[in-house]
Amino acid sequence: MLPWNYGFHWNTGHVVFLGAFYTVLTIVATTLVLAVLRSRRAIAEQRVEDIGWHADFHDLSPQDRVCRHVLSGELQCRECPHAFDCRHCETHARLVARHAVAKPAEAEEEILGMTFPLDRFYHRGHTWARIEPDGTATIGLDDLGQRLLGVPDSTELPQPGERVSVSGTAFRVHKRNANVRVLSPVDGEVVETAGPGSDWILRVKTTGGGGIDCRHLLRGSEVRPWLTREMERLQLTLSAEAGSGATLADGGVPVKDIAAAYPEADWDAVCGEMFLEP
């Protein structure tokens, strides 16, 4: 093999063959090494949550990835290219510049029997964020989210000082066989966690300069169409996971603890579907 061994002579055949082989090996090794290096950088830059969400988003079914402007009727058909992070979306900026989101007519939103106050912004993962006068943001679970989880068996909340990121894990909930993470609506550093029985869960403050960015969150008249869609999704999931006869009749209000109404349902699957964890 080596030039000095037993009269070995290089010829075109050797060059082509071994050249091809070592090129292939190099390409494969480079791919692996590149993936490893990029991973290490991502971990060092603390982008794990971000990547986790992007991976989850990629695995959602196309119907679940629909753009907020399709829900509100402005666009016919569009799949969100930014994993629901409208802060970086040119289309969103353009549409919002044309007309800002209207406030709905009623003083307090009562949609399909559930309460969705107007003083806060909603994340598609069923959490809400409310900007407080002192510049911090309060994070909580919206009405549908609360009814899905009822009284959870246990929660894993972040400690004060920990960071949360948009669409990263805010906290983890266990209910029956469900083990699901709930998405954070905003970026920030946790300053306070709520005690049991509160209607909010976390309070965060902004880490960089400037206020807390909420452009990517739903508000005002966007909430009703979104929620209608979510109820359809819930219906679909319940009928799939709960076996026979699981339908919510039109106009029916979901009970305070939906899980109790469907004891045989795979609650893990239902929560995974509604909280966007495939």
Place this chain on the structure above:
Amino acid sequence: MISETKQFPAAKYGMTIDVDRCNGCGACMVACAVENNVPPAHEGATDRKGLTWLRVYKVDNGLEYPDHRTAFVPVMCQHCNHDTPCVHVCPQQAVDLDPATGVVGEMPQRCLGCRYCMAACPYHARYFNWWDPAWPQGMEKTLNPDVTPRMRGVVEKCNFCHGRWHAAKQLAAASGEPSGQPVEYTPACAEACPTGAIRFGDLNNPASEPAQSAKKADSFRLLEKLGTETKVYYHSEREWVRQTAQAPRPPQAGKPAGKEIARG
């Protein structure tokens, strides 16, 4: 085994086998096995699993009595000189055609035992060590110290008694002859043949018997149309014998391989 040939002429060792003289005694087969440390057949070895570097085949003209005629054809590695099939296919280059001697040599230490060369050889001249070699007690005294025994799982074949070539070269060097010159030696089969049917020599030397036999009209090589340019020339004055070397199909009853019916 690859040597650089310098300014000395290369040898091209070949054989001539006179089929008309071969009486099928098998002395060549025994001598070959003894010379090359071929282990005795293991228990359970069949005709197709044994190591027979040299095999004498019995051929016939396919006719019934009284026209039935037979002949014996010793077949060993034909040392193909052109597009050598086994050299071409060995993935480890464990086989090579030595440009200095024309011998197709095998390196058992490098052989992987993939048996691709065995599939490639049209003469079925390559044999695989299906068992570990074992010599019964006392028989190790018969081993030839100049030849490496092979291990289980490698292929082996006739190499024109390369050990004897080395010995001849050493003798020539010891007697002061220039080292590149082709030497003369006799492989075990040629030495043992009682009728002198097997003759060995340098095809590049016009005076050698193989070279002279090659020029004769009734000399033939096995499967010549394959274009392997083998270095073993067979000779027979009987046409039907010459036909068996080319006809790919064994003669059936009533259908001679050749056109003539053999006489004598």
Place this chain on the structure above:
Amino acid sequence: MDKDFITRGVRRCSPSRFAAWLTPWVVLLAFGLYAAGLCLIKGLNQTNMDNRFAFGLWIFLDLTVIALGAGAFFTGFLVYILKINELKAVINSAVVIGLVCYSGAVCVLGVDVGQPLRAWFTFWYPNVHSMLTEVSFCITCYLTVLAIEYLPIVLKNRKLRQVPSFLVFEFELHKLVFVLAGVGTFLSFFHQGSLGGLYGVLRGRPFAFREGLAIWPSTFFLFIISAAAVGPSFILLTTWMVEKITHKRLVRPGVLELLGRISGLLMAVYVLAKSVDTLIWINRTSPEVGFPAWQYYSWNPFGTWILVAEIAIFGLVPALILLTPAMRRRRGWLVSAAAMACVGVALNRFVMTVQTLALPTLSFDKFLSYTPSWQEVGTFLAVVAYGVLVYSFSFRYFQLFPDERMLKMEAKKEVAEEPFEMAGRY
């Protein structure tokens, strides 16, 4: 018990039932490993191969299994390079099948050679003229690529992806999967071809020898086309089998039909190419070296029926079935045609390996026969068992069929909607 490891939303049987399913395969694997062990320890005399039948059951089945596993590279090519996204439904399953086929074949090769520990010699003393060197290099590289392609499937497991480094590594690797798919296609092209080239270059076996293009005999190209043709068929077949065994809908019917159509198209091309090649071989290549082609088929049991079976019955017929949309839509025809295509390619590999060696070359040869010993059969059954075990494990814990969950929901939706439809009729 192992619910945390199972993908969300899909149903898998209980751990004890799974163990019951695995048990016979584990027993088979153990028996096969024993058979292989005998061959490794006592030597290849444990097989019924001999000096004339240097290649036997193992080589024939290796070639078949590698041809069937070609679905991995071909589907990868179709999904990641040609962007036929519909096939994303089966790509994971195809990768697992490919990995199982190739790793199984490599393990059997390790038992088949006389000195397995010398396998690295091919890489150190390569003979660039030998097709087998090419095969060794390519298959080793490709097995590595398949293992790397399998890694993301493993790392996406529900529990494993909670480890941050696994999650991130899988994400980054998936971004580069098209590189691996491209490399895989390149490597597969060459090794499937070289496996054909192994026999096409055998000048000493005019039954197998073919003319070709430059250094590549026609069998090089025929093997590539046939492997690409049968790959999708095998995926079709295995997907159908898994659906039957697990009683689940795993892919949309359209996906199976697409696989069938691709397979049918390539089978048609293959049958055409093979027919042309056979005609050239019968009329020119073989007679030129003094071996008239008719005599190959005058030996029992390999009469001309085997040629007809290979090209027409198990070649043209499945191709035509798979190319007919009406027949593709019927599951029975689709699966049968896919199975026939697989049999046809297996028959082709058999003809090239076993029949080549059975036929005489010298006039004083006989036609030879060979029956594999139980150790040989056992070793191969170990590969089958290994394949089933790996696939079962992967099916349970990894998401081999991304559409499974959605199909389950759609099935439930259909059931739920039915009563309303019936109500409307009255």
